[in-house]
Amino acid sequence: NTTYNGPNVTDSSVIKQCPLIPPNLAGPLVVNKTPPELSVIEVKFTDVKPGGKGSPSNCKPRYKVAIIIPYRDRPQHLQTLLYNLHPMLLKQQIDYQIFIVEQEGNGPFNRAMLMNVGYVEALKEKTFDCFIFHDVDLLPEDDRNLYTCPEQPRHMSVAVDKFKYRLPYADLFGGVSAMSRGQFRLVNGFSNMFWGWGGEDDDMANRIKAKGLHISRYPPNIARYKMLSHRKEKANPRRYEYLKTGKKRFATDGLTNLKYDLIDKKKYKLYTWLLVKLTPPQ
Numbered sequence: 001n002t003t004y005n006g007p008n009v010t011d012s013s014v015i016k017q018c019p020l021i022p023p024n025l026a027g028p029l030v031v032n033k034t035p036p037e038l039s040v041i042e043v044k045f046t047d048v049k050p051g052g053k054g055s056p057s058n059c060k061p062r063y064k065v066a067i068i069i070p071y072r073d074r075p076q077h078l079q080t081l082l083y084n085l086h087p088m089l090l091k092q093q094i095d096y097q098i099f100i101v102e103q104e105g106n107g108p109f110n111r112a113m114l115m116n117v118g119y120v121e122a123l124k125e126k127t128f129d130c131f132i133f134h135d136v137d138l139l140p141e142d143d144r145n146l147y148t149c150p151e152q153p154r155h156m157s158v159a160v161d162k163f164k165y166r167l168p169y170a171d172l173f174g175g176v177s178a179m180s181r182g183q184f185r186l187v188n189g190f191s192n193m194f195w196g197w198g199g200e201d202d203d204m205a206n207r208i209k210a211k212g213l214h215i216s217r218y219p220p221n222i223a224r225y226k227m228l229s230h231r232k233e234k235a236n237p238r239r240y241e242y243l244k245t246g247k248k249r250f251a252t253d254g255l256t257n258l259k260y261d262l263i264d265k266k267k268y269k270l271y272t273w274l275l276v277k278l279t280p281p282q
């Protein structure tokens, strides 16, 4: 007469949950701005699985994380980011996948809309818990900056070398930011109205506040990044106007009216690539 007491936790065949704090973090990282060719990186990164996926082999990850990178025409930046990001994410013992969401055509760039697309398309693959929205030109400098699901939306790129490692203003939510699946749905994602540079992240900060959430941050000695240099993009002259009137559109402008065509999708070794044609909202 034996009673079953559930799985034996001392049994080495049962994989345990990963520790809350990953054990092999180093702290400050050596950032490399001159990476080898992509084909060389692909061979070198044996722990990265096709589609740009990684997960720990010896413990059960706590978080399923989609890294969403809005993109167009920055191959050098992409190569550099992938070279620096994958090793850090592998050490963080998360279950992750990198999505490059590329805007088709030469029209004004819509970073926010690409991130909305990334959220929707990533969820077709897996029920990710957490979404990290990541500019292609920002390289993390410390592996204690965990790419995990925050209790509150988390602004990750707190201290950037370009701003002398000081936060330019308190409500900044641009660069790299993290939101849970539920938080992003709650705020209806990003606005689809911001074509050209600027403002879309400030509108998201307003959405976050309007839903009673707040922006959280790691300390600046950890949430550090180097920015790769590039030409300044053309700013959207209407961004202040849209910001001012944003509140009345929070419920109707975002995930709820997102329109796009997925032109192509490929799983490369180091990332999942989505080519997207955006349709401006009516």
Ligand code: NGS
Residues within 6 Å of the ligand: 168, 174, 175, 197, 198, 199, 200, 201, 202, 239, 240, 243
């Ligand atoms: C603000 C922009 C934000 C932008 C931030 C930092 O002025 O979208 O600068 O930009 N807001 C408006 O234009 C209304 S950065 O220098 O990092 O490119 O994120």
